[in-house]
Amino acid sequence: MADEENTDDGTLPLDTAGVLLRRAREDAKLSIEQVSAETRITQRHLRLIEAGDFDGLPGRTYAIGFSRSYAKAVGLDDRKIATLVRAELAESGYDDRGNADGFEPGDPARIPTRGLAWLSALAAILLIAGGLAYFRDYFFPASGPGPLVAEAPVSEPTASQVAGAAVPDSTPGGGEVIFTALEDGIWVKFYDAQGNRLMEKQMALDESFTVPPDAEGPQIWTARPDALAITVGGQAVPKLAEELQTLRDVPVSAEALLARADPAAQSPQSPEPLTDT
Structure with a gap:
């Protein structure tokens, strides 16, 4: 009778999106930490998804987007999981608070890290410095100091030297x-x-x-x-x-x-x- 009452009052079946995701993760012998590292989603949000507690997520878009990324990481059909999540949100009367600034989350793994941002800034600085050095020599070629030692004349290689020269192999045969x-x-x-x-x-x-x-x-x-x-x-x-x-x-x-x-x-x-x- 209890099961019939749960079905009549609209309770979701046991195989919710979170249950399917957790089961797939355990079958793949992956921990929450490993899935978090692969998807760049916090462990707290992953646990909320497994528990079906979407109220703890920033909004409806995040609930669906994070669930799809989780599904891809454990080998499930992300479209099927997204459909289940939408159905659960609709049936539970989920209050979509949305984002005030209109930001739509994408794949969390595509968000640049702080280290990558610093590397990009450093690369830009080096590029600007190199450009300044190049154009300084281009417009003022005689501004630098002259050579300390006179350049020796370059002699043409003989035919025997050309024939005896070994051609280096640019592809290593192995190594560390x-x-x-x-x-x-x-x-x-x-x-x-x-x-x-x-x-x-x-x-x-x-x-x-x-x-x-x-x-x-x-x-x-x-x-x-x-x-x-x-x-x-x-x-x-x-x-x-x-x-x-x-x-x-x-x-x-x-x-x-x-x-x-x-x-x-x-x-x-x-x-x-x-x-x-």
Whole structure:
């Protein structure tokens, strides 16, 4: 009789959006802290969403937007979750207080961090200083001090010297693999082919991790590949991605990273660019 009364008076079913999200998170063996690191949503707001307590969120738009980001992080259909949240808000008579300034929240992970803002400002200052130095030399070429030592005449290389010169190989054959965080609070997990954890934490700004050279089939799991700089043997290679996305079981050995950095080297005559599968 109690269940019938709950159905008659409009009580929501047990499988609410929050229940589905929490169940998916637990099935993926993710903690609230890990989901917060991936989505850039505070742990308090994530717990409110799981509990269906949308009154604790800033507004209706935040409730729907945060729930969709949560769904993407745990592998659920974000549109289905958004539909459930709208239905729960409508049935509970949710009071949408809105935002006085008209700001619409987007993906929390796209909000620039304080560290990124400082780096952008520093880059702008260096660019202005470099421009001033360049134009000073351009308009006043004779204003600088003259050379202290007379320049020696440059002799043309002989044919034997040209033939005997070795052509350096610009692609290293391997070396030490180092990941460096470009922002603060970047969650990442490294593990080998057997699933043994090499490192798991939230990396601070400029913090680095060196992949053990004896690790067998090292791989990475992170939602912020765009915030991780990579070097192989001291040489920079492209990031795993240039935008926020969840990557898992991606090989990060020196050979795998170099192959991603220069896919055309595998087939120099092919006119079509290679893509990762």
